[in-house]
Amino acid sequence: MTLQPITLYGHGPTRNPIKVAVLLEELGLPYVIKSIDYEKELKFEPYISINPNGRLPAIEDPNTGVKMFESGAICEYLVETYDTEGRLTYTTSPEKWLLKSWLHFQMSGQGPYWGQLFWFKFFHEEKNLTSAITRYENEAKRVIGVIDAHLTKKGGRDEVRYLVGDKITYVDLAWLTWNTVIDMMFPEGTWDWKTEVPAFAKWHLAMLERPAVQKTLGLEAFQKK
Amino acid sequence: MTSPNITLYTAQTPNGIKASIALEELGLPYKVRQLSFKTNEQKEPWFLEINPNGRIPALTDTFTDGQTIRVFESGSILQYLVSRYDPNHLISFPPGSRESIEVTNWLFFQNAGLGPMQGQANHFHRYAPEKIPYGVARYQEETKRLYGVLDLHLADGNKEYLVGGKCTIADISTWGWVAAAGWAGVDIDEFPALKAWEERMLARPGVEKGRHVPSPHTMKEMIKDKAQMEKTLAEAKEWIKPPAGHEAK
């Protein structure tokens, strides 16, 4: 079966399209990245017919005719359609259900809150809203602590462990993309996460070394313009 | 289909009632274990075994292999319930169908978009110890934008429900939040199609039953009653304010 390239809509270094690209790359699927202009395209037709929410990412898969949005939903679609051997997923139970718990946690608990921290720390014009910044720093630390405690229980301080079962899955990779901003959230001298949350650190650094991950993070399309 | 042995760990909140509404719509038997936020029960070690994130809802069930399974995150719970207990697709569509993909789109939209943003609107509008007008405006505006997306989607073609003309887990996930619009300071009257949908959902016996778990759902009446609102706010502030030294629990 030769596949036609899947179109992935993105915009520079914005995190959620990269999450989908990492998975496409890991699964060895052909894809093209189309950059969407924030001012002229994102909130207008024809893009909002693919994603009515006017956000990134979205995909169009010419092989199946599927056009869809929300990065978590897209990841589920990709593994269910193209990872039939279960290289990066489990089709067995209870693993497949636990994957969904950790994926929804990523989507609703990591992305939105870390995104708010970024906003108040780097983008918002009033830079003195410390109570808001502290709120989201604390939440990011709490979430990292939840991951660290979970991996520690599985032996993650001694050896790299993954969230579900005994291998890396698409759900670990879904967390990775936001994890990569940890040094911006907590610059040197603020919170020493490498010693404070060692199981988290092992997990994160191991994923960063994967060739598909390095390739995707380095793609020209995902760099700052 | 093996028989369920479900225990739902929950509290009276927009995320908690998603699970009980789905259970009622499916007519499944389940036990309820209410967690007390006041005593921070959701962060106790026994519960972290069920949800490592220390939040409700979560559920346990006996799995097909005879062992106990834990399911946390409301979106994951909804997906679990329909794929195990909805063979006749009462509130779902056949896996892999176009409709089922569209349901997943809106399910994630609620869980990753509307829930967190409306939750932040609640925080800055109601609970925040320091009043930050920018914070209030930022999250109320985003909540309104997201309501606008839902409103437009429903108005387009006069849809009764979000996907495929029937009530699915996408609608169930969204309802409790839309019913609480006023708490975030958002006026639902600005979104007529969404408002009509919210009332249509409320008329369903499953929604009516499930929303009152584990205690009566009084959000809609409360929003209209100033005195009641102050009382609820005072109670909520008690558990939302982290105890000193435990800010990041």
Ligand SMILES: N[C@@H](CCC(=O)N[C@@H](CS)C(=O)NCC(=O)O)C(=O)O
């Ligand atoms: N994304 C999660 C959100 C869960 C959530 O926010 N739960 C709140 C109640 S609505 C909670 O348990 N809060 C307690 C706390 O933060 O300690 C889900 O949908 O399950």
Ligand SMILES: N[C@@H](CCC(=O)N[C@@H](CS)C(=O)NCC(=O)O)C(=O)O
């Ligand atoms: N630790 C939370 C406590 C409040 C809480 O859990 N709120 C829930 C609603 S009851 C929430 O905003 N959940 C967000 C979501 O569902 O994504 C906070 O400070 O925001």
